[in-house]
Amino acid sequence: MTRVKVDLANNSYDVMVEAGALENAANHLAPHLSNSRAFIISDSNVGPAYVPKLVSQLNAEGIKTKTLELPAGEGTKNWQTLEKLTDWLLENGIERADTVAALGGGVIGDLTGFAASIIKRGCNFVQIPTSLLAQVDSSVGGKTAINSAAGKNLVGSFKQPKFVLIDPLVLGTLPDRELRAGYAEVVKYGLIDRPEFFVWCEQNGGKLLGGDPEALSYAIVQSVSAKAAIVAEDEKELTGKRALLNLGHTFGHALEAETGYSSTLVHGEAVAAGMALAFHYSVRRGHCDNAAAERVEAHLKQSSLPHSLSSASVHATGQRLVDHMLLDKKMSGGTLPFLLANGIGQTFLAQDVDLHDVAAFLDHSE
Ligand SMILES: NC(=O)c1ccc[n+]([C@@H]2O[C@H](COP(=O)([O-])OP(=O)(O)OC[C@H]3O[C@@H](n4cnc5c(N)ncnc54)[C@H](O)[C@@H]3O)[C@@H](O)[C@H]2O)c1
Ligand SMILES: O=C(O)C(=O)C[C@@H](O)[C@H](O)[C@H](O)COP(=O)(O)O
């Protein structure tokens, strides 16, 4: 069992990683429930597989439960489902000291966290992430959001969970494509500031994607630790430090918008292609040598992840993709800071990027 502390000025919390933790979830969760009622939100894939076991355990410990199962997929992170979820919480008599538990991937975590942050101006919240992406990234750090007509994650809040319970064994039922998508965010930590972890990924990514439990647990703990360290320095993305976690996302979110937030390209896949583009764009600007960008692309390709526009099934013009980027939350004073790299593990925030040049770069990218 490993515990990683997310050390914040207020509301610090632990992330617990333990194979089989779900078998003992009631004991792990009980100390973090401020009273004995939990509202468990899951989706149509995760619910049938894991809710009955969790509920019977919690009930056996005297914790009362209500459960809601939402449709699986990115389309659920919207206003309509937020309304459905908050109405359901209110109809079921939620009180501020009750706990809302997100049991699922990043979609359920982001949506449920947002609901927990606004219901009665905020109630207790815990995360039980079940996808690799949610275990290595979205369950930690407190970003919550829904997508709006204008774009990705544009309506949301910071709502730190009280506790995050990670059981890597649940990844056994995760579809292979989703495991790979989550792996993109694992690789991201190596590319940001942990070059030795990127080398580990190059050497062990194949084992991890084959479901090797040791490789998965190691990657989860390393990823959570990397994210916790960055979030502890800049919880609300005010100094530029936390923005590093956005590596590949300015390109990636534009690709997701272009493919309609659909199963054509899921978030982790878009981030994979976005990171390859960020490295190649860094080469174009003279920050990074071509060999580093080729190495990043090769590892993503080897991991059967999108690593270019065409492998992400995107054939839009550069200007069209830049138009999507104009909605990025990092936009400030009409300019868009970009996460670029001087090399592997040397990501930085560039403030002087010319969006016409980005469009031209994308027009010349394959
Ligand atoms: N808040 C953050 O910091 C943060 C970080 C990264 C990503 N995100 C967001 O997270 C979302 C992507 O998360 P995701 O990749 O987990 O997508 P997701 O929640 O859609 O889950 C992927 C798929 O896997 C299924 N699934 C999850 N766990 C399973 C399991 N154990 N067994 C079987 N099926 C399972 C889900 O039902 C879904 O079909 C995006 O909306 C992204 O914007 C947020
Ligand atoms: O936690 C963060 O900070 C991240 O940027 C993590 C990203 O992987 C995640 O996709 C996040 O939701 C993107 O943030 P956004 O502010 O661009 O919506």
Ligand SMILES: [Zn+2]
């Ligand atoms: Zn992401």
